[in-house]
Amino acid sequence: MDSEKPRQKMTIKSWLALFILAISTFTIVTTELAPVGLLTPIAEGLHSSESAIGMTVSLYAWVGALSALFASVFLGNVAKKRLLLVLTVVLMMSNVLAATVDTYNVLLSARILGALAHGAFWAMIGVTAVAIVPARYIGTATSIVFGGVSAASVFGVPISNYIGIHFGWRQAFWLMATLSVVAFVGITVLVPQITSKSAIGLDALKSVLKSSTLWKIYSATLLAVTAHFAAFTYIEPWLHTQSLLTAAFIPAVLFVYGIAGLAGNFLTGVLIDKYLKMTVALSVLLICAVLITLGLSGSSLSAAYILSAMVIWGVAVSGIFVGFQTWVLRMAEDKTFPASALYVSFFNIAIGIGASVGAWMVSSFSVPLLYIVAGTAIGLSVLLVAIVPASLTAKHSHVEKSYEPN
Template sequence: MTLRIWLALFVLALSTFNIVTTELAPIGLLTPMAEALQTTESYVGMTVSFYAWVGALSALMASVFLGAVGKKNLLIVLTLVLVISNGLAASAETFTSLMTARVIGAIAHGAFWSIIGVSAASIVPANYIGRATSIVFGGVSVASVFGVPISNYIGIHIGWRSAFLAMSVLSVVSLIGIACLVPRINEKSSVGIAAIKAVFKSNSLIKVYFATILTISAHFTAFTYIEPMLNSLVHVSGDVIPMLLLVFGLAGIAGNFITAVLIDNHLKTIAVVSVLFAASMLTLIGQFHLQWSQAHIGLALVIWGATASCIFVALQTWVLRLASEQTFSASALYVAFFNLAIGIGASLGAWLVASYNVSFLYIFAGVAMALSLVFITIVPVKSENNQLAEDV
């Protein structure tokens, strides 16, 4: 583990921060974007779900066609596409032009996520894979800390277009960092439909994918509408909402630190405990948030944010452990299911808000997340000799 490798991991973490902020930025900007584009908050929310669906398809295409492409060059190209996408989003004058910009970014998003885990694992020794993925996917949590809340702040005080412009500039910084610091990645992966079929022969990976769909759909059903939920609180003023989002994200970073220390030896325990706590918090928020004080909702967001971060890293690391020689295809499929779940969650959230209310939405999300334990508790952990774990 040289200094350059550590710096490369942090550059990749910056890239995940940027691409997650790009994906989720509308969550913190629903109101100003809806007003500017003369549409509804639910329509703007659909830019998140549609982005996720396109990203899922992009990840599948990447798993079929891009396995043999040099990973470093591919990361550079995909980051450049993200620069263009955010620039177009910042200049969008209609909902259609905004959606077009988002689709362009989603194409890069899916392919990016399909290779980022493999890239991180390929540049570190085998015994550092868990720590490397924790660092790289820490960008997801940091995006919740500085991405969504700062986007919300910029949207309120400067304008939502400036938020997308800032993400475009940050994409340029990521591009330069990848070009200068990330070493050449020689790992080549199987491509084509045969590689996908090989992944689906593992019952263990299939169980992880089912758990992913349930947990991520549940999380984003709730998280996509966190701003309207916070706005509905009687005992919390609107000025405090960016701070609560910041608290949520800081808890996510703390969760990443915890995961980095424990994940290599306690992967399943982290996954089970995190799902239990996250599901409990979502259910409690749905049941009691209207009566809660600022301290109560803050504590719930801390627990939810920390455990959600642990879930993200644990599931990705689990896939890398189980995949053996099919890491690229398995990771790409994981990304496809992850993004499909985001789309399901955002769309389901829109329907639940329109048909019922925010309280019912959060209770529903908590129950759905708890159901993932049916799969998580029966998945084995990869053995020490790097062979695919035997299914029990």
């Protein structure tokens, strides 16, 4: 298409646009997870229980899943850049409200407001990344943009926790509000106007649901992400079972895992455009091996052994997160928005199911058994990965899009 010619080469502005979108994903994911590191101070500040504050995270995930579907049906005809800016403002308002609340009910309202923006934003941001780069850079663009998710996992929650302890929990939400402003300015200046031909509405959503290929990717995502979060939610209790690992060393192990996740994002970005299917399959098998090994190895593993396992797990999980997202965008043809929205919904549902299943297994059985079951489940997802084509035919391998000048 003639309209694509100006974008056949990556410009400095294109790379900067991807970077600002990564800051946006960092902000929305840190906003989602911030209460995890602030349960006690928020509970004390609002005279509520820690479990009640924890529910604001669960509710956020479920509302976010519904928000993504709602956006794909009703907001697809809104200009992408304009919608991103509006959603960023809503996210900022959510964080400002959370920073100034005096009651639990108002905090819950602030979280619901943020979740409404979260789901729609996440569904939109992958489509936006695809639209501002040439087709051969889709995987790289996705890995950069969703690198913000890994960064939030590594730095977002610990930073929120540190701010909450030393400056007060409200300041953590003020930080998120400030980052929302930074994202707003960056999107305004760097992200081009995009007019996408992605199909919208209920008919488009139904069409996506009729795609056997996308259903296989969604099913693999649901299985793999559920298994991962079931295991990862209880990584700290598992580490405490290790007799040779001191409690003081556990934060270092988790930090190493997070840094490995960031490295995995970089590695995935290098490989995924040429080797998408192999990258996802290898990532799944590596996590399968790690979880089953950890579940079977007993309670006397050395620190070096545990660190090695965490590095492999951290690197490989990036291949899953970025890989499935890229695969959906690659196979969706002219339905990138509803296809991406469904992916976001399945991802958030998997987080909720994973945490719930993990809680049940730990209370009824044990953490090691949970790891064995989770490893087996994530390994089974490779069967679905094996039967999904790596890409569409050359005739249909690009997403139609056009551009307007800023």
